[in-house]
Amino acid sequence: MNPRQLDEVMHDAHEKAFSCIDCLQCANCCTTTGPLLTITDIKRVASITKMKDAEFVDQYVRVDEDGDDIQIDAVPVF
Numbered sequence: 001m002n003p004r005q006l007d008e009v010m011h012d013a014h015e016k017a018f019s020c021i022d023c024l025q026c027a028n029c030c031t032t033t034g035p036l037l038t039i040t041d042i043k044r045v046a047s048i049t050k051m052k053d054a055e056f057v058d059q060y061v062r063v064d065e066d067g068d069d070i071q072i073d074a075v076p077v078f
Contacts, residue, residue: 034071037061042069 001009023029037045046056057069064070 037069037071 042053042056042061045060046053049056051059060071061069062072
């Protein structure tokens with residue numbers, strides 16, 4: 001499956017799932033779970049904020065129980 005086809009499949013799955021779920025009834029995900037970050041994400045955001053990668057990680061990232069990098073705080077971009 002090419003990336004465009006995958007995007008269409010995921011969009012359809014998203015629409016189907018959220019036709020049954022009202023996030024505003026709970027919103028727990030938004031208040032307890034930050035976005036997962038890849039190394040590429042960390043490098044990009046650190047560059048935009050003119051920080052070293054390690055400095056960005058120390059200030060804005062934590063490792064969760066699954067070993068994933070999670071953003072823990074809003075990053076000032078401007």
